[in-house]
Amino acid sequence: MDRRSFLKNASIGATAAAATTLAAPAVRAQTTTEMVIVSTWPRDFPGVGTSAQRLAKRISELTEGRIATQYYAAGERVGAFDSFDEVASGNAQAYLGADYYWKGKNPAWAFFTAVPFGLTYTEIDAWMKFGGGQALWDELGDEFGLKCMAAGNTGSQMGGWFNKEVNTADDLKGLKMRMPGLGGDVLAKLGASPVSLPGGQIYENLVSGAIDATEWIGPWNDYYLKLYEAAKYYYYPGFHEPGSQLSLGMNKSWYSKLPDIDKQIIEAACMEENGKQMAETNWNNGIFLDKLTNEHGVKLRKFSDEIYDAFGKASDEVFQEAIETNDITKRTYESFVAARSNVGRWMLLADTGYTEMRNRVLGISV
Incomplete structure (x- = not known):
């Protein structure tokens, strides 16, 4: 073989080898991780339900299928209040819900x-990210x-739906009211009977x-x-849930x-949905x-x-009992x-101060 033929054949061989090397990653198999997500919310329910479904889908999209999510609404795999145990046990990989449902396991969850x-x-977001809240949650x-x-x-x-007017704290005595979390404990202090029900069971219990x-x-979800079919008095402001943070809880x-x-x-998807759901809720509540x-x-x-003063006094008692546990x-x-003192004082000066003056000038009112 002469030198020219050798160089030609060597070049062809090298090109073929290079092509084989470059093509190899294209056929590499992708590992898929299953992520079963159970929820405390009804399927397709506007707000909390659709937000949970959107996040489950988003995690799969952003990982390009490396994490294959399977979402189950309340009652489809386990009951709403069984979600915690389903994930803690490893039977499912994650839940989407409200962590105050688990206060019976430890009051700190609330x-x-x-x-x-x-x-x-605004305040809880600051506390979680910069005030040590996430470390305590972890x-x-x-x-x-x-x-x-x-x-x-x-x-x-909102403060809730009532089938009669409540003008004094005495009007709360003997009232059977659905309110979970420490808010329900406050009602009990005032002589009411708090009931903890998942969202899907509220309407039938109120109507019956x-x-x-x-x-x-709030208005959008309510x-x-x-709920307007069973009660006509809609009270505000709610003392019990001023900014309810929802959770993706994963088996660690x-x-x-x-x-x-x-x-x-996953963290980025959660942060995206955290802001998106709040914006969506604020937009729809007024409508x-x-x-x-x-x-x-x-x-x-x-x-x-x-009544609000009574809520405040009873809340202090509930907190004192909780911290002793x-x-x-x-x-x-x-x-x-x-965090409430630090961020709250700034919000009073900035956001609250501004909106009060703006609404006064523009004549915006309830």
């Missing part, structure tokens, strides 16, 4: 959703084998008279539960085995408040100062109080 006279969306989750992330917020909630009153979320053993990139993607009052004859009522609840409460 602080990471909402507590009476608690933090607004510590609490470790006790149960969970890793939790903020994954939504319903903002300031099994409960006399209920809170759910409209779709048709499962989560810890994920590649760092997928952990970061559906008009529908409730103008189309369905709902009567807006503001809690009296006397264990160390992490006490430390979470102390951190929460510091």
Whole structure:
């Protein structure tokens, strides 16, 4: 073989080898991780339900299918209030819900959703990210084998639906009212009978008279539960849930085995949905408040100062009892109080101060 033929053949061989080397990654198999997500929310329910479904889909999209999510609404795999145990046990990889549902396991869980006279969306977001809230949440989750992330917020909630007017704290005595979390404990202090029900069971219990009153979320979500069919008095402002943070709670053993990139993607997806749900809720609440009052004859009522003062006194008693149960609840409460004072004073000066003056000048009112 002459030199020219050798060089020609060598070049062809090298090109073929290079082509084979470059093509190899294109046929590399992708590992798929299953992520079964159970929820405390009804399927397709506007707001909390659709937000949860959107997040489950988003995680799969952002990981390009490396994490294959399977979403089950409340009752489709386990009951709404069984979601915690389903994930802690490893039978499912994650839940989407409100962590104050688990206060019976430890009162500290309530602080990471909402507590009476608690933090607004802006305030809890600051506490979680920069005030030590996430570290405390992680510590609490470790006790149960969970890793939790903020994954939504319903903002300031209404005080609730009543089938009669309530003008004094005495009017609350004997009232059977759906209210979970520490807010329900406050009602009990005032002589009411708090009932904890998942969203999908509220309407039937209110219509049947099994409960006399209920809170759910706000005008948008309450409209779709048709609570106006059973009660016409709609009270504000809610003392119990000023900025309800929702959670993606993951089995920590499962989560810890994920590649760092997928952990970061899940966190990014949760942060995206946390802001998106709040924006969506704020946009729709004003629209559906008009529908409730103008189309369905709902009567807006503001809690009296006397009732609100009673809520405040009872809340202090509930907190004192809660912090005596264990160390992490006490430390979470102390951190929460510091955040409420720090961020709350700034919000009073900035956001609240501005909106009050703006609304006065423009004539915006309830």
